[in-house]
Amino acid sequence: DQQVKQNSPSLSVQEGRISILNCDYTNSMFDYFLWYKKYPAEGPTFLISISSIKDKNEDGRFTVFLNKSAKHLSLHIVPSQPGDSAVYFCAASSPHGAGNMLTFGGGTRLMVKP
Amino acid sequence: ETGVTQTPRHLVMGMTNKKSLKCEQHLGHNAMYWYKQSAKKPLELMFVYSLEERVENNSVPSRFSPECPNSSHLFLHLHTLQPEDSALYLCASSRGLAGEQYFGPGTRLTVT
Numbered sequence: 011d012q013q014v015k016q017n018s019p020s021l022s023v024q025e026g027r028i029s030i031l032n033c034d035y036t037n038s039m040f041d042y043f044l045w046y047k048k049y050p051a052e053g054p055t056f057l058i059s060i061s062s063i064k065d066k067n068e069d070g071r072f073t074v075f076l077n078k079s080a081k082h083l084s085l086h087i088v089p090s091q092p093g094d095s096a097v098y099f100c101a102a103s104s105p106h107g108a109g110n111m112l113t114f115g116g117g118t119r120l121m122v123k124p
Numbered sequence: 125e126t127g128v129t130q131t132p133r134h135l136v137m138g139m140t141n142k143k144s145l146k147c148e149q150h151l152g153h154n155a156m157y158w159y160k161q162s163a164k165k166p167l168e169l170m171f172v173y174s175l176e177e178r179v180e181n182n183s184v185p186s187r188f189s190p191e192c193p194n195s196s197h198l199f200l201h202l203h204t205l206q207p208e209d210s211a212l213y214l215c216a217s218s219r220g221l222a223g224e225q226y227f228g229p230g231t232r233l234t235v236t
Contacts, residue, residue, distance in 0.1 A: 012166065044224065053128070053214050053227030054167075099167065111180065112225065114167040 013037045014102050016115035023122050029087040031118050033100035036081065040102035044112070045074060045085045048097045057098075058085070090122045126150050128228035130215050136234045139205060145231045147198040147215030155221050156198040158190060159214040161230070167214065173198060174221050205235045 014035045023029045031045075041062040046054035060067040060074045060083065067074050073086045087094055097119045101112040128149045137143050149156065158170040172180035173192040187209075189201040198215055212232050216225040 014166070042222075046227075051229065053130075053216070053229045056224045056226060059224060101167075111169060111172070112167075113169075116164075116166045 011036075012116070013040075014100060014113050014115040016098075016100060016118045018118050019116070020119040020121070023090045023120065025092055025122055025124050026089045029085075029090040029094065029120055029122065031085040031087075031098050031100075031120065033083045033085075033115050034081060035083075035102050037102070037104060037113075038081070039104040040113075042103045043074070043076060043083050044101045044103075045072075046099045046101060046114075047094075048099065048117070054099055087120075090120075092122050092124050095120055095122045128215060128217055128226050130213075130228035130231050132231060133229065134232045134234075136236060137202070137205065138236055139207070141205075142201070142203045144202065145200040145213055145215075145233075147200075147217075147228055149196055149198075149215075149217035149226070149228075151217060151219075151226060153217035153219050153223070153226070154195045155218045155223070156192060156195070157216040157218075157225060158198065158200050159216065159227075161212040161214060163211075171200075172221070179221070202233075205233075207235050210234045 044059040045057040047057050048054040058072050076083045097117045099117045100115045131146045155174045160168045170184045171190040176192045191199040212230045214230045215228040218225045
């Protein structure tokens with residue numbers, strides 16, 4: 011049973027437009043959410059995070075929105091650039107005796123067309 | 125070297141072989157992790173070490189044996205693996221167990 015789901019395996023966007031990647035979770039104990047980006051042959055790279063006490067966090071072209079009632083978060087990239095083409099993973103963690111245990115979604119492959 | 129490094133990057137081994145994966149972090153972190161990524165599956169947490177003590181063993185078969193000799197190094201010893209263990213094995217580290225995790229490039233393992 012996947013607690014973090016990314017229902018779109020792929021997304022194609024034109025350069026300059028907005029990319030919206032979505033993520034849903036089922037565990038109401040999750041209180042910290044992260045997005046990672048992964049290029050082929052490389053490990054995931056941390057992109058942006060959000061605590062459950064916030065509903066929005068922005069860093070340059072990247073904004074993460076959190077809707078706790080819907081158990082949904084999204085990553086907005088605007089404007090999208092060809093270099094953003096990668097697989098994006100959302101991850102969530104909950105208070106745990108041993109700390110930050112991340113649960114990952116299955117990933118969404120973003121393709122930004124020039 | 126900076127960040128998190130993993131060696132080897134690719135490994136092919138038979139089911140009776142014994143091999144080890146190595147991870148080294150140069151970030152001054154004190155928590156380290158092993159993840160497994162199989163095709164078309166989410167990243168699965170395998171082991172967590174904090175201050176060189178194992179704090180999580182996520183129901184991983186005993187044919188995978190982790191070792192953390194110090195806060196900068198993490199090993200995954202492999203013995204009598206199965207073909208279904210073929211996957212990308214990722215190491216990560218963080219500053220404390222609540223910090224963002226930084227990943228290495230992974231070891232692509234193929235068990236024949």
